[in-house]
Amino acid sequence: MPQTRRQFLTATAGLALLPTLPRIGFAAPAAQLTVASRQLEVLGKAATVYGITGPDGKPGLMAREGERFRGLVDNQSGEDLILHWHGQVLARNTDDRTRPNGGVHPTGTQEAYDFPLTAGTHWMHSHTLSEQQLLAAPMVTVEADAGDVPQAVIMLHDFSFRPPAEIAAGLMTAQGHHMGGMDMGGMDMSGMKMGGMKMGATEMSGMAMGGMTHANDVDYDAYLANDRTLADPDVIAVQSGPVRLRIINGATATAFWISAGGLAAQVVAVDGNKVAPIARASIPLAQGQRVDLLVQIPPEGGAFPILAQVENAVMQTGVILATSGAKIANVPVLAENPAPFVDLTFDSSLSAEFPLLARPTDAMLHIALGMEPGYRWTINGAAHGEAAPLQAALGSRVEMMFMNPTMMMHPMHLHGHHFQVVDLGLGRFNGPRRDVVMVPPGGMVTVAVDFDKAGEWYLHCHHLYHMASGMMTSVTVA
Ligand SMILES: [Cu+2]
Structure with a gap:
């Protein structure tokens, strides 16, 4: 009750x-x-x-x-x-x-x-x-x-x-989202030359994104x-x-x-x-x-x-x-100073207690996160439902490399598995086991997954309105 x-x-x-x-x-x-x-x-x-x-x-x-x-x-x-x-x-x-x-x-x-x-x-x-x-x-x-x-x-x-449908509708109009009409030309993966760079996500976001990094697109x-x-x-x-x-x-x-x-x-x-x-x-x-x-x-x-x-x-x-009898002071709902953007500095300092067992990687999945005008968020250029699922062999070790040329952070979530973060763009490390990893603007994050359970598993951005606007796919494990 x-x-x-x-x-x-x-x-x-x-x-x-x-x-x-x-x-x-x-x-x-x-x-x-x-x-x-x-x-x-x-x-x-x-x-x-x-x-x-x-x-x-x-x-x-x-x-x-x-x-x-x-x-x-x-x-x-x-x-x-x-x-x-x-x-x-x-x-x-x-x-x-x-x-x-x-x-x-x-x-x-x-x-x-x-x-x-x-x-x-x-x-x-x-x-x-x-x-x-x-x-x-x-x-x-x-x-x-x-x-x-x-x-x-x-x-x-x-x-x-x-209501959330009203928030979603607002985001999809230029009025509701000030970047709705932004020209994303030149922001493609080839322009970023991400594959050849050895650079931290933070440095890269500072360099590539300048002042465009963006957060909090919903006014709560x-x-x-x-x-x-x-x-x-x-x-x-x-x-x-x-x-x-x-x-x-x-x-x-x-x-x-x-x-x-x-x-x-x-x-x-x-x-x-x-x-x-x-x-x-x-x-x-x-x-x-x-x-x-x-x-x-x-x-x-x-x-x-x-x-x-x-x-x-x-x-x-x-x-x-x-504790019992303690005097509880008021804490203001507004802090004195704005907090910074979240980044991967914390993740880079973490070490998994139970890392994935060492074994060769069987396959690599490249996952390019994208944004198109009209609040359309994509994975490898497709919104949810437009592309065939990704594939992984049952029992295989797969690495998924997320690349984010957009100006927003995307917390990427894989259903049914705890992957291990293995590279944040600074080289290999014994990173944390997780099921959501943030991929910051300009960032490149690689996770290793043991696909040990058959089925079709969602892979999506955990920003609800990005997910609802297309940033979701699935991995078929068979
Ligand atoms: Cu997102």
């Missing part, structure tokens, strides 16, 4: 008296998810959005490594549903409706699922425009070796009172962390000692910079995959990506904002971690 605002306030007030973390728990393995619309208050106004509620009445699902996702998904949303199990690499192609010709889950019906859960911080979301209306939720499976460290999940969203009304703005943030009760933050960027068109403020913070996983722990004060997080941060609450306690600031902008959102 959804909490009312009054119940929430009561619960929050009671937290200070409780010695444990009552809002963090584990679901029974036989989970059932209900997708329905719900009311949310944003900026003092009522908004109707969607939600995915687990058996414990909380958003999404929290489980332990070794458990299965077994149970019914009840679609009460009033709309046909295409739900994606993002990061669930143990699910088969047929376990996910987000595949070519996967059909829809009709409203008013229940569907049964049964697949092993993938350890780590993952999530679930609509694969249509309703993702913009918060049709998304965490799908977190706590690793067997995660110990007793308390967990806190932070889900980020960009929010608009406008608010940015949410666990459904709330910083004007009225989610306050998560913590105690002194370590807390594992599992941060999910569920925003549809916004990349953030994550900051744990004054807390000591170590990055321990990205996209649910362990990396060699690394201390970081500021972490870029593109659409669809996740980061696990181990923070240390000091012995004296206090209140600690965990912030997500929009790239190239001053807007920010976040939650507050607070």
